[in-house]
Amino acid sequence: MIPVYLPLDSWAHRVPAGFKLVILALSSVLLFQVVSVxxxxxxxxxVLLAYASLGRAGLEQLRLLKALKLFAxxxxxxxxxxxxxxxxxxxxxxxxxxxxxxNFVSVTTRMDDMLAAIGPVFVxxxxxxxxxxxxxxxxxxxLRFVPCLLQVFGALREAYRARTGKSSSWRLxxxxxxxxxxxxxxxxxxxxxxxxxxxxxxxxxxAGATGRxxxxxxxRNDGI
Amino acid sequence: MTDRSLVQIAFYAALIAVLGLVPxxxxxxxxxxxxxxxxxxxxxxxxPVRGALAVLLFLLVLALGAPVLSGGRGGFAxxxxxxxxxxxxxxxxxxxxxxxxxxxxxxxILVSSALAAxxxxxxxxxxxxxxxMALLGNMTFGQAFSFALIFVPGDLIKVALTAVIAxxxxxxxxxxxxxxx
Numbered sequence: 340m341i342p343v344y345l346p347l348d349s350w351a352h353r354v355p356a357g358f359k360l361v362i363l364a365l366s367s368v369l370l371f372q373v374v375s376v377x378x379x380x381x382x383x384x385x386v387l388l389a390y391a392s393l394g395r396a397g398l399e400q401l402r403l404l405k406a407l408k409l410f411a412x413x414x415x416x417x418x419x420x421x422x423x424x425x426x427x428x429x430x431x432x433x434x435x436x437x438x439x440x441x442n443f444v445s446v447t448t449r450m451d452d453m454l455a456a457i458g459p460v461f462v463x464x465x466x467x468x469x470x471x472x473x474x475x476x477x478x479x480x481x482l483r484f485v486p487c488l489l490q491v492f493g494a495l496r497e498a499y500r501a502r503t504g505k506s507s508s509w510r511l512x513x514x515x516x517x518x519x520x521x522x523x524x525x526x527x528x529x530x531x532x533x534x535x536x537x538x539x540x541x542x543x544x545x546a547g548a549t550g551r552x553x554x555x556x557x558x559r560n561d562g563i
Numbered sequence: 564m565t566d567r568s569l570v571q572i573a574f575y576a577a578l579i580a581v582l583g584l585v586p587x588x589x590x591x592x593x594x595x596x597x598x599x600x601x602x603x604x605x606x607x608x609x610x611p612v613r614g615a616l617a618v619l620l621f622l623l624v625l626a627l628g629a630p631v632l633s634g635g636r637g638g639f640a641x642x643x644x645x646x647x648x649x650x651x652x653x654x655x656x657x658x659x660x661x662x663x664x665x666x667x668x669x670x671x672i673l674v675s676s677a678l679a680a681x682x683x684x685x686x687x688x689x690x691x692x693x694x695x696m697a698l699l700g701n702m703t704f705g706q707a708f709s710f711a712l713i714f715v716p717g718d719l720i721k722v723a724l725t726a727v728i729a730x731x732x733x734x735x736x737x738x739x740x741x742x743x744x
Contacts, residue, residue, distance in 0.1 A: 342628045343638045367643065406636060410645035413710055414700045421703075430701035437643035445628040445638025453627045477573050477620045482629065484577030489584070512724070513731035520574070520732065520739045527570040535566040 343445050345400070349393050351447040356456035359444045367437055376425055379432040386439045393447075400446055404435060411435070454478065476536050484523070491519045568613055571741065575605040575617035576624065580631035595717030596633035602653050603684035603725040606660025607676045608732070610742035614657035622650065648695015652688045659683035664742045672733045672740070677726035684725070685718050 351359075366382075373379055390397040411431045418427025448456075454475060461471045495511045495518070530536070579601030601621075606614035621631065630637035642650055660683025667675040689711055697707035733740045 343630055343636075344628055363639065403636065403640070407644060410696075410700070414702070417700070417702050417706050417710075426701050430699070434644065434699055438640040440640075441643050442638050442640035445640065448628065450627045450629065457626070473569060474620070474623065477569060477576070478624055478627065480570060480573035481576045481580065481620060481624050484574055485580050485631075488577060488581045492581075509724075512728055513735070516728055516732045517735040517739075519578075520736055523570055523574040526574075527567040530566045530570060536569060 342450050343442070344449055345393070345396055345446045347393060347396060347447075349397075349447065351389070351393065351443070354447075356444075356448045356452040359448060360456055363441055363444050366440060370433055370437060373433075376429045376432070379429055379436065383432050383436045383439075386436050386443065389443055390439070397446075400442065401439075403438070403442060407434065407438065470537060473536055480526070484526075487522060488515075488519050491515060491522065571609060572613055572617040572620055575601070575609060575614070576621040578604065579618065579621045580624065580629070583631055583633040585633075595714070595720070597721070598633050599649075599653075599656075599684055599688065599718065600721040600724055602657050602688070603660055603680040603721060604728060606657035606683050606742075607664050607679050607725055607729050608740060608742060609657075609661060610665060611658045611661030613741065614661040615654045618654040618657045622653065625650075643699075645696055645699060646692070647699065649688060649692035651695065652691025655691060656683045656688040659687040661742055668743065672743070673726050673730045676729035677722055680722040680725040681719075684722065685715070 370379070370382060373382075387401075390400055393400075411434065414430050414434070415424070415427045418424060418430065445453075458471070461474050464471050464473065492511070492515050495514055496507050499508060499511060500506055579598060582597040582601040585597045602618055605617040608614070609617060625631050625637055625641070626639055628638045632641055641647065660679040663679035663682050664675055667678055670678075693704065693707045693711050696702065696710065697704050700707065702710075729740065733743070738744065
């Protein structure tokens with residue numbers, strides 16, 4: 340999976356992730372207080388300029404607006420029907436500005452920086468006796484499961500094509516579910532066998548304390 | 564939370580993401596994506612708490628910038644778009660579906676999961692999505708409601724699929740139906 344992040348070296352990439360998130364949250368609240376369509380248009384232009392400052396790759400990002408065209412059209416038509424075309428223009432501007440601004444944060448922030456920036460959200464986990472590491476492990480598992488699921492589906496589809504000559508069928512959903520769930524069972528067992536979500540941290544802490552890290556890493560290489 | 568639960572939660576979060584990669588098909592002029600099918604399945608298969616957690620994990624991965632929404636979209640932006648209300652409603656929908664699955668535990672799985680998917684994945688989800696559209700789009704509730712109605716036929720197909728999948732898995736791998744065990 341390729342994240343939406345753009346690997347560039349711009350001014351926006353150097354701004355800390357937490358700061359960008361705070362600005363984004365503040366501006367989305369402020370934009371709802373705005374009453375003048377000109378202020379909304381100014382905000383929209385500002386966001387466009389921000390993309391332009393990233394160069395061509397930044398401007399190419401603007402194609403994501405295509406996904407919004409149906410809703411934007413409905414908005415304009417409904418508001419025109421209500422007799423307030425300008426309200427419709429205002430609502431569309433606000434929508435486009437917010438989507439573009441939020442996407443700007445995503446394309447200029449690496450996923451691990453983003454995870455670190457929203458880390459404080461998981462502090463309450465500690466109060467109820469859960470590990471803050473679990474959300475991060477969960478994210479890793481999700482990112483790894485996606486290609487595995489696609490692989491299972493690909494194999495099933497090839498077998499189906501060999502049997503029937505057709506490319507795919509809804510009937511594959513059943514075996515896809517069962518095979519991939521079985522795979523996830525194996526993953527759960529493998530995780531438990533390695534000491535669970537906390538395993539490695541406990542293991543390496545112990546090894547460091549007793550100075551046996553070399554032997555431990557050898558055992559890890561052996562697949563334990 | 565055990566490690567097994569964590570893996571199950573991550574599995575369904577990944578399933579919701581994968582269903583976003585399934586090409587959407589058009590029912591008349593209306594695009595139908597498989598994404599909310601994953602939400603229904605998470606609730607029906609995992610029960611209320613783990614189902615909702617799976618969806619929350621999916622939203623976390625989305626917020627981090629992974630392209631997990633239909634059409635390869637990802638990142639923060641989509642919480643602010645027309646479908647933002649639906650995204651916020653996703654975890655509640657999964658919770659409701661899991662809850663219905665639990666209280667209808669004595670019905671057969673096909674009926675029970677269809678009921679759960681319809682209440683969680685359609686009724687509850689729209690209760691969040693429609694106000695979201697009305698707020699962002701400066702529409703009245705009635706107008707947002709009638710716009711949302713065009714998606715209902717597609718959602719009913721997903722309800723039927725959820726029920727069939729839940730029953731297939733309950734037969735083939737009973738332990739995977741966590742909500743019933």
